[in-house]
Amino acid sequence: MELITPDFGLIFWQLLVFGILFFLLAKFAWKPIIQSLAEREQSIDEAIKLSETTRAEMAELKAGNEQLIASARAERDVLIKQAKEASDAMIAQAKLDAQTAANQEIEKARVSFEQEKASAVAAIRKEAATLSLDLAEKVLKSQLKDKAAQEKLVTEWMADVKLS
């Protein structure tokens, strides 16, 4: 029975000691412990979150960079293509221009040659007429006695003249 009969003195001391213990521990031990545990957990949590967002940002940045590089590359390709096209066009144009110029020159040369030729033929013809007149004069002068021979000669010349 004594075992299960609470003792007044012990109840008194237990209340007192436990009360003081609770008060002191709550104020000087549990408060800083709980608070700094919570703070530490929060700071770890925040650090993890921060690293996660940073990682995401980095990935985003990397993706952005890649996109930028890709677009720059595409632009460069377009520019090169355009430049090539322009240069090709220019070369073609130049070729065409040179061709036309050359053709014109050739045409001009041909025309002037034709003119020269015509004028030369005319000059030769004129010369031949003069020569033949001179010759005829000489022949006439020397062979005019023989009438038959004269006629025959004239006929031959005339035939020759027609041929030329």
Added chain:
Amino acid sequence: MPIKTFLMKMYFSNIIIGLLFSFSSFSLLANEESVTHDSTQAHANVPATKEAESTKFDPGKLILHHIADEHEWHFFTVGHFHATLPLPCIVYTQSAGLQVFSSSNFKNEHHEEVPYNGFVLEHGKIHAENGEKVYDISITKNVASLLISAVLLLTIFIGIGKKYQDNPHRAPKGLQSMFEPIIIFVRDEIAKNNIGEKHYRRFMPYLLTIFFFIWFNNMLGLIPGGANVTGNIAVTLVLAIIAFIVTNFNGRSTYWTHIFAMPGVPKWMLIILTPVEIVGVFMKPFSLMVRLFANITAGHIILLSLVSLIFIFENAALGLAVVPFSLFMNVIELIVAFIQAFIFTMLVSNYIGSAVEEHHH
């Protein structure tokens, strides 16, 4: 009987020291026992009747003496040498007022109980010789142990608290890292799980205090020569009363509705249910009180009974079986020390949880 007490103490220290030493000490104990017989026989010649009665080994008396409170701290007895620490007696009576004196005054040079200053110590209780009511608030063995545990708790946890305050974001070191997982365990597994995220914080100081108070006192009780503080009904009674007050003073409308008008049951059922619920309110702390008291006391009784076996059969060879088994039981008691602290704290937080629970049906 006193020598047997000493031998028992010897056995206890052997259990703590370990199996290795215990084997060598059997022969020593056997020798001492023969010495005991000689000395008691020699002594028995003088006050023949009383000594003959006390040489008969009474395990029940011994065990009850060990688990009960006393006014002096008795460690061991060798022959006529009693290793006891006298403790201060503080008594109050209407006529004599408050009196403080040493408990050694109740013993004469022959270690016999004598009255002192109008007071007499009988069966561990102080009575006034004139029959007046005595308010005894002496520093008994349990109170002394209680104070030691309080000093231990304060030193350890205020020290740890300081470390947290000095560098709150650092990893824990030393004692701090030993207790941090336990503090977190109390917080996450006991408080958060039972009380809920919203309210648990304000109960943390209380829950941590009872957890470490019970655990430390359980462990101190397992030290040979230690007091049986948490196995004392007065101590568990106070813990239960505090739990009762904390629970019911934090009771919200949902809690009281569930007691006096359980929702969702027919009205006539309340005639039966309400008394049951009201009994439950008092039964909860009562079960807390009895559970802790019974578990710790039972642990002490088992250990003492096992060792007593050797003296009942008066056979030192029995120690070969008893010592390993007591060692095993001692380790179990270490686990029980933690488990009982855990269960007490968990149940208290469970009761608090039901008290602060908000209406959500």
